[in-house]
Amino acid sequence: MKRVSVDIGGTFTDCFVVWDKQYIEAKALTTHHNLAMGFNEALGKACNVLGLQLEEILSAVDSVRYATTLGTNALIEHKGPRIGMLVTAGYEATVPLSRARGYGEGLDNLGQQDMPNAQRPNPLVEAHMIRGVRERLDFQGKRVMPLDEEDVRTQIRELVNRGAQIIVVALVNAVVNPAHEQRIEEIILEEYPSHLLGAIPVILSHQVAGRKGEYVRATSAIVDGYLHSTMYHALSALEQNLRAHRYEKPMLVIHNSGGMAQLNSTDALQTIHSGPVSGIGASEHLAMLTGLGNVVATDMGGTSYDIGIVVDGGVKHYDFNPVIDRWLVSVPMVHLVTLGAGGGSIASYDRMYKTVKCGPESAGSDPGPACYDRGGMRPTVTDADLLLGYLDPSNYAGGSIPLNPRRAKSAIEDSLCDELDCSVVEAALLIREKVDDNMANGLFTELRARGYDPKDFTMLAYGGNGPLHCCGIAQNLNIDRILAPPLSSVFSAVGAGNMHQLHIHEQSLYMVLYDSNTRALFDDYDRFNAIVADLKERGTQDLLRQGVPPTDIRHNLELDMRYGNQLVQTTAVIDKHGVDGPADVLAIISQFSADYGKRFGEGSQAPEAGIRINTIRIAAYVQHETVQFEDIKPVPERERKAPPPPAATRVCHFVGQDGPLETPVWSRSDIGPGVQIEGPAIIASEVTTFLVNPGWSFVAAKQGASWFLRAKIPATTY
Amino acid sequence: MNDMSIAGRGKLPSAEEAALVKKFLNDTTLFLGPDPEIMQNHDLMPRTADEDEAIAKVADSHIIAKIRDRIQAGCDEGYEMVEQMGAAPGAKWGDVITGVYSASGDLAIASAGGVLIFSALVHHPIKFIIKNWINDPTVGVREGDGFIHNDSRYGNVHNTDQSMILPIFHKGRLVCWVASTVHEGENGAIEPGGMPSMAESPSDEGLKMSPFKVVENYQIKRDILTFLQNSVREPKLQYEDMKVKLFACLRIKQRIEETLNTDGPEALVSTLRLTMENVRAEVKRRISEWPDMTVRTYIIQDSTLRENCVVKINCKLTKTGDRLIFDFRGSAPEFTNRATNTIVAGLKGMLAQVFLCYVWPDLPRGQAAFAPIEVITDPHSIVNCSYDAPNSQSLMSIFTGFTAGQHAVAKFLYSCPEKFTKVHAPTFNMINTFVWGGVSQHGETLGNLCADLNGMGAGATVDRDGEHALAPIFATMADIGEQELNEEEVPFLQLVSKKMTRDAIAPGKYRGGQGYTMMVATKDSEQWGFMTVCQGAKIPPLQGLFGGYACGCYPLSKVKGVDVYDVLLNTPEKFKHSIEEIMNEQPFEGASYTTHHMGMGFEISKRGELFMISQGAGAGYGDLLERDPRGVIKDIEEGLISPAVAARTYKVAFDPETLAIDEKATEEARAAERKARIARSRPYSEFVKDWSKPTPPTHLQYFGAWGDDVETLYMGSPEKTRDAEVPRPNYMPHPKDVRIAELEARLAAVGAMGGEKQ
Numbered sequence A: 001m002k003r004v005s006v007d008i009g010g011t012f013t014d015c016f017v018v019w020d021k022q023y024i025e026a027k028a029l030t031t032h033h034n035l036a037m038g039f040n041e042a043l044g045k046a047c048n049v050l051g052l053q054l055e056e057i058l059s060a061v062d063s064v065r066y067a068t069t070l071g072t073n074a075l076i077e078h079k080g081p082r083i084g085m086l087v088t089a090g091y092e093a094t095v096p097l098s099r100a101r102g103y104g105e106g107l108d109n110l111g112q113q114d115m116p117n118a119q120r121p122n123p124l125v126e127a128h129m130i131r132g133v134r135e136r137l138d139f140q141g142k143r144v145m146p147l148d149e150e151d152v153r154t155q156i157r158e159l160v161n162r163g164a165q166i167i168v169v170a171l172v173n174a175v176v177n178p179a180h181e182q183r184i185e186e187i188i189l190e191e192y193p194s195h196l197l198g199a200i201p202v203i204l205s206h207q208v209a210g211r212k213g214e215y216v217r218a219t220s221a222i223v224d225g226y227l228h229s230t231m232y233h234a235l236s237a238l239e240q241n242l243r244a245h246r247y248e249k250p251m252l253v254i255h256n257s258g259g260m261a262q263l264n265s266t267d268a269l270q271t272i273h274s275g276p277v278s279g280i281g282a283s284e285h286l287a288m289l290t291g292l293g294n295v296v297a298t299d300m301g302g303t304s305y306d307i308g309i310v311v312d313g314g315v316k317h318y319d320f321n322p323v324i325d326r327w328l329v330s331v332p333m334v335h336l337v338t339l340g341a342g343g344g345s346i347a348s349y350d351r352m353y354k355t356v357k358c359g360p361e362s363a364g365s366d367p368g369p370a371c372y373d374r375g376g377m378r379p380t381v382t383d384a385d386l387l388l389g390y391l392d393p394s395n396y397a398g399g400s401i402p403l404n405p406r407r408a409k410s411a412i413e414d415s416l417c418d419e420l421d422c423s424v425v426e427a428a429l430l431i432r433e434k435v436d437d438n439m440a441n442g443l444f445t446e447l448r449a450r451g452y453d454p455k456d457f458t459m460l461a462y463g464g465n466g467p468l469h470c471c472g473i474a475q476n477l478n479i480d481r482i483l484a485p486p487l488s489s490v491f492s493a494v495g496a497g498n499m500h501q502l503h504i505h506e507q508s509l510y511m512v513l514y515d516s517n518t519r520a521l522f523d524d525y526d527r528f529n530a531i532v533a534d535l536k537e538r539g540t541q542d543l544l545r546q547g548v549p550p551t552d553i554r555h556n557l558e559l560d561m562r563y564g565n566q567l568v569q570t571t572a573v574i575d576k577h578g579v580d581g582p583a584d585v586l587a588i589i590s591q592f593s594a595d596y597g598k599r600f601g602e603g604s605q606a607p608e609a610g611i612r613i614n615t616i617r618i619a620a621y622v623q624h625e626t627v628q629f630e631d632i633k634p635v636p637e638r639e640r641k642a643p644p645p646p647a648a649t650r651v652c653h654f655v656g657q658d659g660p661l662e663t664p665v666w667s668r669s670d671i672g673p674g675v676q677i678e679g680p681a682i683i684a685s686e687v688t689t690f691l692v693n694p695g696w697s698f699v700a701a702k703q704g705a706s707w708f709l710r711a712k713i714p715a716t717t718y
Numbered sequence B: 001m002n003d004m005s006i007a008g009r010g011k012l013p014s015a016e017e018a019a020l021v022k023k024f025l026n027d028t029t030l031f032l033g034p035d036p037e038i039m040q041n042h043d044l045m046p047r048t049a050d051e052d053e054a055i056a057k058v059a060d061s062h063i064i065a066k067i068r069d070r071i072q073a074g075c076d077e078g079y080e081m082v083e084q085m086g087a088a089p090g091a092k093w094g095d096v097i098t099g100v101y102s103a104s105g106d107l108a109i110a111s112a113g114g115v116l117i118f119s120a121l122v123h124h125p126i127k128f129i130i131k132n133w134i135n136d137p138t139v140g141v142r143e144g145d146g147f148i149h150n151d152s153r154y155g156n157v158h159n160t161d162q163s164m165i166l167p168i169f170h171k172g173r174l175v176c177w178v179a180s181t182v183h184e185g186e187n188g189a190i191e192p193g194g195m196p197s198m199a200e201s202p203s204d205e206g207l208k209m210s211p212f213k214v215v216e217n218y219q220i221k222r223d224i225l226t227f228l229q230n231s232v233r234e235p236k237l238q239y240e241d242m243k244v245k246l247f248a249c250l251r252i253k254q255r256i257e258e259t260l261n262t263d264g265p266e267a268l269v270s271t272l273r274l275t276m277e278n279v280r281a282e283v284k285r286r287i288s289e290w291p292d293m294t295v296r297t298y299i300i301q302d303s304t305l306r307e308n309c310v311v312k313i314n315c316k317l318t319k320t321g322d323r324l325i326f327d328f329r330g331s332a333p334e335f336t337n338r339a340t341n342t343i344v345a346g347l348k349g350m351l352a353q354v355f356l357c358y359v360w361p362d363l364p365r366g367q368a369a370f371a372p373i374e375v376i377t378d379p380h381s382i383v384n385c386s387y388d389a390p391n392s393q394s395l396m397s398i399f400t401g402f403t404a405g406q407h408a409v410a411k412f413l414y415s416c417p418e419k420f421t422k423v424h425a426p427t428f429n430m431i432n433t434f435v436w437g438g439v440s441q442h443g444e445t446l447g448n449l450c451a452d453l454n455g456m457g458a459g460a461t462v463d464r465d466g467e468h469a470l471a472p473i474f475a476t477m478a479d480i481g482e483q484e485l486n487e488e489e490v491p492f493l494q495l496v497s498k499k500m501t502r503d504a505i506a507p508g509k510y511r512g513g514q515g516y517t518m519m520v521a522t523k524d525s526e527q528w529g530f531m532t533v534c535q536g537a538k539i540p541p542l543q544g545l546f547g548g549y550a551c552g553c554y555p556l557s558k559v560k561g562v563d564v565y566d567v568l569l570n571t572p573e574k575f576k577h578s579i580e581e582i583m584n585e586q587p588f589e590g591a592s593y594t595t596h597h598m599g600m601g602f603e604i605s606k607r608g609e610l611f612m613i614s615q616g617a618g619a620g621y622g623d624l625l626e627r628d629p630r631g632v633i634k635d636i637e638e639g640l641i642s643p644a645v646a647a648r649t650y651k652v653a654f655d656p657e658t659l660a661i662d663e664k665a666t667e668e669a670r671a672a673e674r675k676a677r678i679a680r681s682r683p684y685s686e687f688v689k690d691w692s693k694p695t696p697p698t699h700l701q702y703f704g705a706w707g708d709d710v711e712t713l714y715m716g717s718p719e720k721t722r723d724a725e726v727p728r729p730n731y732m733p734h735p736k737d738v739r740i741a742e743l744e745a746r747l748a749a750v751g752a753m754g755g756e757k758q
Helices: A037-051 A052-058 A071-075 A109-113 A149-161 A179-191 A212-243 A274-290 A381-387 A405-420 A424-448 A466-477 A486-498 A525-545 A582-600 B015-027 B048-055 B063-085 B116-120 B123-132 B222-229 B235-263 B265-288 B344-358 B395-414 B483-489 B564-570 B579-585 B629-637 B643-650 B661-678 B684-691 B735-749
Strands: A002-007 A014-018 A022-029 A062-070 A085-090 A130-133 A143-145 A166-170 A203-204 A251-254 A260-262 A295-300 A305-310 A337-339 A345-350 A355-362 A456-460 A481-484 A501-514 A554-561 A570-574 A611-622 A650-653 A661-667 A676-678 A682-686 A689-692 A696-700 A706-710 B096-102 B107-110 B146-149 B161-170 B172-182 B212-216 B291-305 B308-320 B323-327 B375-377 B435-439 B444-449 B492-500 B517-522 B528-531 B555-562 B594-598 B612-613 B702-706 B709-717 B720-723
Touching: A002 A037, A002 A052, A002 A274, A002 B265, A002 B720, A014 A037, A014 A212, A014 A486, A022 A037, A022 A481, A037 A052, A037 A212, A062 A212, A062 A274, A062 A486, A062 A650, A062 B235, A071 A212, A085 A149, A130 A149, A130 A345, A130 B629, A143 A355, A166 A212, A166 B291, A179 A203, A179 B684, A212 A251, A251 A274, A260 B612, A274 A295, A274 A305, A295 A424, A295 A466, A305 A486, A305 B212, A337 B483, A345 A424, A345 A582, A355 A405, A355 A424, A355 B063, A381 A405, A381 A424, A424 A466, A424 B063, A424 B344, A456 A466, A456 A554, A466 A481, A466 A689, A466 A706, A486 A650, A501 A582, A501 B720, A525 B517, A554 A582, A611 B555, A676 A682, A682 B323, A689 A696, A689 A706, B015 B594, B048 B116, B048 B265, B063 B107, B063 B172, B063 B235, B096 B235, B096 B265, B107 B116, B116 B344, B123 B146, B146 B235, B161 B212, B172 B265, B172 B528, B212 B222, B212 B291, B222 B235, B235 B594, B291 B395, B308 B395, B344 B375, B483 B492, B517 B528, B517 B579, B555 B579, B579 B594, B579 B612
Parallel strands: A002 A062, A062 A251, A085 A130, A085 A166, A166 A203, A295 A456, A456 A481, A661 A682, B308 B702, B323 B375
Antiparallel strands: A002 A014, A014 A022, A251 A260, A260 A501, A295 A305, A305 A337, A345 A355, A481 A706, A501 A611, A554 A570, A554 A611, A650 A661, A676 A696, A682 A689, A696 A706, B096 B107, B096 B172, B146 B161, B146 B212, B161 B172, B291 B308, B308 B323, B435 B444, B435 B528, B492 B517, B517 B612, B555 B594, B555 B612, B702 B709, B709 B720
């Protein structure tokens, strides 16, 4: 297999090249003005390793895949076109009011509680650029008020006169009957034909999001419209760059649904968060290939701690209403939680409880932790890590950032020691303990809310600060196995290299499987089967459009179901894709009951209140060849090797240990597969520090994978 | 009731006699009603010996913090479960709380999300259980038990809220309680939706569950469940949410048990107690930094929801040292047969909300945050009603009480050196929404309300305009929902759902956040109706701040004698999407167009009849003549204000076509208005002389103290009063009787009665 996959992040462009049996990791700085330059540089480094030219690689690979944070950045920087919007008359304020709670989406708890400071984010569509059109459909899609076409033409002209560069159309109940939205698009084309210079792009809400909810669907369409031209130009430039270097196959773009597609089957919204989602994809692939079982993927950087769940058995965790930046949208996205905890999290004195609090404020990278010596005066987690002896001041981030322990010390002294009446080291230990607790609590809530027990999971720890904090976090959760994955420096790019082409289509509906009033089971089998067939056909067409052979196309059926009038919709994965009789209906009910009980507790099911399907979803996909990991499991205990002599020792302090411990230090590059090191220990690499707490062992595995195992866990566990 | 005086006719009983009498009374209690000792006290219970012992063993603040965070995560998990699994609309929009209570019943740690008012209110039923059921051989409190409760006279905001309460034991010893509370809505009251304004006595208010056992061995008892289902309009809802609350409690219980196993019961008990004590101490410290002073304010309720009248909520806020005292004496007497009364705990719950969301949002949720603040009220008043008074519309009084508190507190915040949030004008405080009920298009009997009650406009702040339709005053991160999803379940359409109501403004240098219009019409059911339960159709229920204005008034408008769905389909051009146009232009021939106060009792609606209301605006901040003219023009562009009102109110000159501002003309207009103000002004003593009257006017039904004298409460006319300390029945005539009497008088005046006698 020959393949190139890329994760274009805010700072680095990570590149992963598979060249038959060789796996090459390469990085370059992201070049925001022209993403192709950073890509070419990173790929160039890989070329050097292989001794090949760019053209030689690009003409030979089966695909080039991109994950990118470009869209996320464009949203944060608020760079986008002026959007004009048409909504059902009477709903003009739906988007500006953002379901009331929109002021707090994407904020931490304090930001949500502080009402006098509550402020909605700057809108992507100005309120006066939203116009109502006279029309109305009911919940079944029946016409209540016909579309007033003259009114539509008037409103469009007014929007264009006010400077609209793109028009988003989001009408009530358009997902059950898109006729009015489609007619408006036709009218826009009549007024502003596509071959003329005044042509204006149109986004129809039902095409972007398939489920009910006029606000979230409108927001989805707006975000999509807002990013459309930015993504179009950036991705087109990347594609042109590939063409110029003799790449002749379709360029593939990673979707936040956990799949990928060609540009002609990708909308801008689908690319948001595709980088972190690729990381979760890599975790899933790794777990499956190496039999890790349940995995919680954690990525701890400077400002945030991303969590993703990969469960044995292939149950996917999606957010159907994820928050992107500050916007609640309605697209299925691989579930990803971000906690405000990282190396830059600021520690302060908690006057109320007479202890330390940590975050959610972050020093970020500018000014960064006090020890960066860039003007930061407040103590951070990294300052504590430095003073506890874990970090080498002269060799942090491969030596690129010299650390100043005196700054860290004075920041902690000034902010905490007097108030807490403790030493600097004691304060640093409290910071360390607090931030690990915060992350553990976040992880706990995340897993438990989905019905999982953390101790049944292997933790994957990556990101710059992941291996430094993972033991403390895992210990709080009774997790005994941590894996710092192979190829971790380009882990998201590795994930991009393993994605399959996938398209998700879904339909909102009101389908009663069991009517508790009449005590009748669902019997409109034709309706169910017709909807499933239609969604399958739409997914199939998406893949056919990309040249996928029909025989390669597979489908998964998922149903979002609920008891009575609940809010929650538990997703049931249904093996049989059709309903022919009561047995099939009961099988669906039974599957739903099992999934629901697992999540909320056995006995919590309430079928007596009725059972409904709210969404039918089809994932159409085609599987591709994937990257093969070697056996990265730790070798059996008897085969483990002693480490070479440590390169150095440092005095370190650990939570729960009285006094300092003389801690040996190794370089990761000196530790071969099979070597076991008992904690306390530090193993430093260019990109991270592996901190092995007392009571834990470090076991090196193949392909640069590293294990942290809680003492006395027999190797046969794996 | 379980309390009575034992002093008789001047002779004081001996201690022995007193003990005998007390024993006799205890042994012969007819009925364990709400206990004033519990219900009037919002402070923390005294430390118990167990708590002392636990704190002696575990008091390390860092260990306590670690355990607290873990329990907090458990509460949040429980909250998320209730929100996700709950069937009640209230659960979906966050009208929920989950929490862990000390063994004495104080709420120590509450979920980060949900309705804050509960944090000061749901401890009462637990204390009732502790006091009465633990040692009662017919009840008892055992592992696996669960108690249910909804009667607000025993705690809670109103009878729509139901709690599930579980005791947590460790090796046979009660160590704490967990509870989850949800605004369920329907409760079998005289009107659907759980908040009847027609209730004339507690007997009209539906289910009245004093705390009782409904769960044994972690199983809901089917016989009691059946009884409860049989007592409400939505048996499905009753079933589903009892189960949901139970499983949420069980999930929190798991988290607590983990702590018990890893850290021991002392660590848990100590954590709960010290958490509360630390917060209480911090509140005292913060209060002590406020300036010593007194602020007086009042808010007017303009109806009982049955009739127009003037009802005073009087508030004096005094800070001295580390004490902060809300004095609501002088507020209206309780109504004997109107539902707008509140128990005093409800008022305290809303005042706690002022502090937790609008003063110190960084404080953790729990009972301790309001514990040290004092509240004084008159007995049997609208803010401290008696057992026999209906209170199903207590929101009217707790919300106006909240606003009085918010308005007074703002004056303190302005002068306070350390601020934890911005100084701000009051938030809109009425639940301008439609309560609905009947049989849906799917044949289900439903009763609840539109989540639009969460769309209250925010007050302006010291440096910017208020946000439109931001949040209800009783919760954060609340949701006004998705109409597409609602329409699947109910047989009416919001034909206008979210469109800003033009000119419904609260002007100021910074204007209040505005409300939006709602027009509803029943479509697919012949058994469906609406009610509205708000005040403020004639007198704003807010006050502006530092020269800013209150909001406008928002009546209910109805159009009857039309099927608007026929109009929409056949003559759609006649339909207008604003109340202003429909009521002024009256486009549907033969229809009737009427306006009303916002206390519409439940009314069956025919297909296509229009009911129209608007959400309200938060109050304005500062002098409107200081408003940036560009802000005024932006308001015009966004449809918040009409050009005519903009020019007239803000004195801004602009081109009506291009909206270009004429800066010079604006300056001149504003200067002229300032001069005119000076010309209109009078010395204060002169003003008072003319303005101040010795008694309320005779043409208005006025309730409450008049002027500075808070000892005398007026009861609808200058002639009818009561001593503030001495209860007196305060009956209102039935509005239909009043109307009949009016019509009969008219008939009699024209000699058309024909000698008819009844």
